Amino acid sequence: MTERIFNFYAGPAALPLEVLQEAQAELLNFDHTGMSIMEISHRSKAYEAINAEAEASLKELLGLSDDYRVLFLQGGASSQFFMVPMNFLPSGRTADYILTGSWSEKALKEAQAFGQTHVAATTSADNYRRIPSATEIHLSENPVYAHITSNNTIFGTQWQSFPKLTAPFVADMSSDILSRPFDASNFALIYAGAQKNLGPSGVTVVIIRKDWAESSPATIPTMLRYSTHSKNASLYNTPPSVAVYMINLVLRWLKKQGGLAAIAKKNQEKAALIYDAIDRSGGFYRGHADKDSRSLMNITFRLPSEELEQTFASQATQSDMIGLKGHRSVGGLRASVYNAMPLAGCQALAAFMREFQRTNG
Amino acid sequence: MTERIFNFYAGPAALPLEVLQEAQAELLNFDHTGMSIMEISHRSKAYEAINAEAEASLKELLGLSDDYRVLFLQGGASSQFFMVPMNFLPSGRTADYILTGSWSEKALKEAQAFGQTHVAATTSADNYRRIPSATEIHLSENPVYAHITSNNTIFGTQWQSFPKLTAPFVADMSSDILSRPFDASNFALIYAGAQKNLGPSGVTVVIIRKDWAESSPATIPTMLRYSTHSKNASLYNTPPSVAVYMINLVLRWLKKQGGLAAIAKKNQEKAALIYDAIDRSGGFYRGHADKDSRSLMNITFRLPSEELEQTFASQATQSDMIGLKGHRSVGGLRASVYNAMPLAGCQALAAFMREFQRTNG
Numbered sequence: 001m002t003e004r005i006f007n008f009y010a011g012p013a014a015l016p017l018e019v020l021q022e023a024q025a026e027l028l029n030f031d032h033t034g035m036s037i038m039e040i041s042h043r044s045k046a047y048e049a050i051n052a053e054a055e056a057s058l059k060e061l062l063g064l065s066d067d068y069r070v071l072f073l074q075g076g077a078s079s080q081f082f083m084v085p086m087n088f089l090p091s092g093r094t095a096d097y098i099l100t101g102s103w104s105e106k107a108l109k110e111a112q113a114f115g116q117t118h119v120a121a122t123t124s125a126d127n128y129r130r131i132p133s134a135t136e137i138h139l140s141e142n143p144v145y146a147h148i149t150s151n152n153t154i155f156g157t158q159w160q161s162f163p164k165l166t167a168p169f170v171a172d173m174s175s176d177i178l179s180r181p182f183d184a185s186n187f188a189l190i191y192a193g194a195q196k197n198l199g200p201s202g203v204t205v206v207i208i209r210k211d212w213a214e215s216s217p218a219t220i221p222t223m224l225r226y227s228t229h230s231k232n233a234s235l236y237n238t239p240p241s242v243a244v245y246m247i248n249l250v251l252r253w254l255k256k257q258g259g260l261a262a263i264a265k266k267n268q269e270k271a272a273l274i275y276d277a278i279d280r281s282g283g284f285y286r287g288h289a290d291k292d293s294r295s296l297m298n299i300t301f302r303l304p305s306e307e308l309e310q311t312f313a314s315q316a317t318q319s320d321m322i323g324l325k326g327h328r329s330v331g332g333l334r335a336s337v338y339n340a341m342p343l344a345g346c347q348a349l350a351a352f353m354r355e356f357q358r359t360n361g
Numbered sequence: 362m363t364e365r366i367f368n369f370y371a372g373p374a375a376l377p378l379e380v381l382q383e384a385q386a387e388l389l390n391f392d393h394t395g396m397s398i399m400e401i402s403h404r405s406k407a408y409e410a411i412n413a414e415a416e417a418s419l420k421e422l423l424g425l426s427d428d429y430r431v432l433f434l435q436g437g438a439s440s441q442f443f444m445v446p447m448n449f450l451p452s453g454r455t456a457d458y459i460l461t462g463s464w465s466e467k468a469l470k471e472a473q474a475f476g477q478t479h480v481a482a483t484t485s486a487d488n489y490r491r492i493p494s495a496t497e498i499h500l501s502e503n504p505v506y507a508h509i510t511s512n513n514t515i516f517g518t519q520w521q522s523f524p525k526l527t528a529p530f531v532a533d534m535s536s537d538i539l540s541r542p543f544d545a546s547n548f549a550l551i552y553a554g555a556q557k558n559l560g561p562s563g564v565t566v567v568i569i570r571k572d573w574a575e576s577s578p579a580t581i582p583t584m585l586r587y588s589t590h591s592k593n594a595s596l597y598n599t600p601p602s603v604a605v606y607m608i609n610l611v612l613r614w615l616k617k618q619g620g621l622a623a624i625a626k627k628n629q630e631k632a633a634l635i636y637d638a639i640d641r642s643g644g645f646y647r648g649h650a651d652k653d654s655r656s657l658m659n660i661t662f663r664l665p666s667e668e669l670e671q672t673f674a675s676q677a678t679q680s681d682m683i684g685l686k687g688h689r690s691v692g693g694l695r696a697s698v699y700n701a702m703p704l705a706g707c708q709a710l711a712a713f714m715r716e717f718q719r720t721n722g
Contacts, residue, residue: 009402014400020389020397034365035365039375039376074436074440074601075584075598077598078583081583082585086582109583110583113582193599200601201403201599202600202601202604203563221447224443239562240563242563243604
């Protein structure tokens with residue numbers, strides 16, 4: 001038997017055990033082809049079937065019509081930071097950004113090279129402890145799009161619901177896509193690095209309205225036009241096959257779990273175990289995020305001292321719970337509990353937190 | 362036992378069986394971490410060790426000094442087609458391209474958006490059956506670089522040796538990197554999609570002289586500057602971890618094979634089996650490439666009729682040899698026999714060719 005541990009890394013992150021077992025079982029011989037999935041031509045029927053099934057499953061899970069395409073690209077969300085404005089922010093026009101953390105700041109910075117930008121809301125003065133309220137959002141006059149980050153891995157905040165905006169809506173959903181139901185048809189473009197809720201790193205999912213996908217300027221490099229990838233069903237060039245294959249297995253697993261409503265219920269239950277340990281600690285554990293902005297994916301908290309925080313992280317590792325050290329810009333601890341984190345992992349962490357407090361409190 | 366077949370795909374292509382077996386064995390628990398390689402944070406010591414070893418091994422195999430960096434990027438060679446001129450071809454300057462096939466044409470096309478280009482040589486009038494001779498190459502006055510494609514998968518040609526040029530030398534070596542010794546220090550930049558000789562698809566290796574890596578303009582998107590990835594040892598953003606891990610295993614395997622000189626000898630022996638079957642067929646099989654331009658990686662040939670070519674490919678598949686259909690722009694058959702293709706695969710194909718000729722000749 002393989003000895004597996006509980007993986008609280010922010011990403012790359014835990015994958016469903018069943019998915020890994022399936023990938024392992026067929027790693028030398030995918031679907032009776034006599035080849036590994038890593039060896040199969042992307043022009044083969046076997047790979048085209050994976051590519052098509054993954055796109056169809058994503059649209060099915062998100063309830064999207066054929067007005068949308070799902071693309072499997074490379075370069076991570078960091079590449080989407082510039083690809084979105086390169087495709088959709090012409091010089092002289094304005095794009096709006098709502099800042100809720102380091103990733104939205106990076107997205108804004110890349111956009112500034114292409115056209116005008118406008119910060120429609122920011123909670124940076126509150127050290128990004130919270131998501132802005134709807135009344136705090138002030139769009140510019142006629143923005144080409146408004147960009148948000150749905151979940152903030154570093155600060156541990158998450159939009160509880162999405163505002164209704166008059167501008168085309170673009171979202172970086174890298175760290176909470178497919179973790180809960182939402183109205184995806186409200187967005188012109190959604191992007192997500194796979195390595196949190198979708199699969200391994202190395203593939204970026206882009207969900208894009210077809211009219212947007214078709215409007216890329218012909219003056220930018222071929223590989224940077226959404227239209228190139230949309231027209232070719234993500235097969236213009238060699239795709240990151242093994243990562244897309246893993247996404248497809250994860251999507252099958254998610255459908256077996258009951259889809260987004262079912263996984264959201266599990267995610268609430270899981271996160272509640274850890275937030276309860278924080279809230280019932282009498283101040284020993286202090287959450288970074290305001291309660292009404294708390295993320296169900298990344299739970300950030302501090303201890304009474306940095307020394308205790310280090311002890312916590314190292315004792316947790318000894319107890320087979322890894323990846324709990326927080327991001328340097330917030331400090332403290334962070335438990336990332338994406339879709340694939342089993343309930344038992346959150347139970348184990350909550351029990352560890354209570355025991356650690358009993359011993360060190 | 363897994364039933365494996367002989368995989369002649371042009372890429373993604375065959376990987377060494379030992380490498381796949383090792384990846385399979387530890388897919389649920391990499392190096393006693395209790396996690397899959399697909400789940401491990403790229404900020405962990407375990408992943409950083411893989412990243413560093415893969416860079417060191419590539420430099421060791423290529424005999425490169427610390428004047429060079431090896432980067433693991435995303436987006437394939439198709440993204441390097443524009444990244445190279447975006448970084449190194451300022452408006453008003455000229456970059457030279459030597460055209461030996463469809464991939465060099467695509468590289469040229471992407472460069473045209475950034476500055477002047479000059480075709481220093483082309484064999485397109487000969488349907489790319491051959492590599493130009495040194496005397497056919499005429500550089501422009503002061504090019505920022507001269508670009509070549511070392512091996513042409515579609516046409517089945519390969520530079521037998523590289524010309525000495527006065528300009529900084531850039532090469533797309535996607536389909537023959539690490540297949541033979543060559544003087545890598547002759548190049549300012551070498552790029553290669555991994556999916557032929559290095560690993561699975563989803564990672565692009567860039568070997569770049571440090572002075573070049575440091576000279577990216579600050580005006581282009583952060584992710585598109587070589588300097589960003591060089592400064593951060595390919596860890597500026599989340600890397601395609603599993604693909605880099607596979608490269609690292611393939612490099613270990615290659616070193617165990619004896620390095621580039623040893624693998625070159627094997628590659629010559631393997632390709633000779635198939636070229637012999639062509640040359641001794643009395644014209645039944647006709648090679649596409651001129652003899653002095655033949656590729657040891659991709660062997661392209663025609664049969665007396667398209668009908669026979671189809672029969673050949675389908676009977677070969679029934680005999681567990683897959684991926685032999687040629688590219689549509691050349692037609693006929695193509696046997697891709699990269700480093701990982703075992704000698705037995707080439708022996709089986711050569712025997713099949715003789716038998717097919719006996720039955721259908």
